[in-house]
Amino acid sequence: MISLSHVSKTFGAGHHGSGLTVVDDVSLHIEQGSIHGIIGASGAGKSTLLRMMNVLERPDQGQVYMGDRELTRMKEGELREARRRIGMIFQHFNLLSNRTVHGNVAVPLELAGVSREERNQRVQEYLQFVGLSDKAAQYPAQLSGGQKQRVAIARALANKPQVLLCDEPTSALDPKTTGGVLELLEHVNREMGITIVIVTHEVSVVERLCQSVSFMDSGQILRTVKLAEGALPPDMLAWYEEQEAGDER
Ligand SMILES: Nc1ncnc2c1ncn2[C@@H]1O[C@H](COP(=O)(O)OP(=O)(O)OP(=O)(O)O)[C@@H](O)[C@H]1O
Numbered sequence: 290m291i292s293l294s295h296v297s298k299t300f301g302a303g304h305h306g307s308g309l310t311v312v313d314d315v316s317l318h319i320e321q322g323s324i325h326g327i328i329g330a331s332g333a334g335k336s337t338l339l340r341m342m343n344v345l346e347r348p349d350q351g352q353v354y355m356g357d358r359e360l361t362r363m364k365e366g367e368l369r370e371a372r373r374r375i376g377m378i379f380q381h382f383n384l385l386s387n388r389t390v391h392g393n394v395a396v397p398l399e400l401a402g403v404s405r406e407e408r409n410q411r412v413q414e415y416l417q418f419v420g421l422s423d424k425a426a427q428y429p430a431q432l433s434g435g436q437k438q439r440v441a442i443a444r445a446l447a448n449k450p451q452v453l454l455c456d457e458p459t460s461a462l463d464p465k466t467t468g469g470v471l472e473l474l475e476h477v478n479r480e481m482g483i484t485i486v487i488v489t490h491e492v493s494v495v496e497r498l499c500q501s502v503s504f505m506d507s508g509q510i511l512r513t514v515k516l517a518e519g520a521l522p523p524d525m526l527a528w529y530e531e532q533e534a535g536d537e538r
Pocket of ligand 1: 300301311329330331332333334335336337338490
């Protein structure tokens with residue numbers, strides 16, 4: 290569904306030095322219909338890699354494909370169109386505080402030029418899907434963290450994407466709320482057939498949700514594994530726990 294071919298990204302390169310290489314020659318293929326995790330310590334380059342998948346971050350080198358279409362070759366207009374097929378959610382939800390729940394979910398539909406009538410119908414449909422039909426007239430400040438993330442999910446689904454990119458979607462939530470949001474993401478995958486890529490630093494999120502996972506360190510993917518029984522391979526789990534301990538030191 291999404292393929293990265295030898296992508297790299299360096300920040301701050303220029304006259305003054307060689308810069309910081311945050312993603313270093315990564316190739317990765319995400320299978321259609323799967324839920325794929327990317328796990329690694331803070332600063333490993335996970336978010337940057339995720340943002341390359343919809344070319345929100347343009348790689349300095351390498352190619353990004355969605356199916357057989359190369360996103361990195363597209364002009365702005367074509368890319369904008371292609372990005373409608375790729376939804377995204379974030380750790381801090383990124384809702385518009387001055388718009389109601391309904392208004393937030395409607396934003397991508399307005400940008401896509403969808404008629405008011407169809408917009409209203411789709412907003413209602415997706416709010417129902419995420420279980421927030423009764424909150425349509427409320428503002429984000431009136432919602433809990435879990436509810437805000439549900440609104441963000443409804444907004445990301447409104448344009449009927451084929452892929453949903455999730456950047457630490459549960460890191461700002463307590464464990465109980467996290468469970469509900471992960472369950473919702475599972476429904477998105479199962480019922481709508483949407484491919485999900487999820488960046489996280491939480492082993493439990495990967496084990497609960499993902500069919501495959503890539504371990505990332507210093508801009509590179511160390512290994513990508515399938516999770517037959519949900520559990521991470523013991524050697525990679527031990528490696529990751531060591532990384533995390535390093536983060537806390
Ligand atoms: N736009 C940017 N300009 C300069 N440096 C950046 C930019 N975006 C990210 N970085 C740097 O790149 C490195 C990797 O960042 P990234 O957010 O991709 O890592 P991460 O694995 O997602 O980490 P975290 O879990 O802490 O978010 C960090 O050192 C960060 O400061």
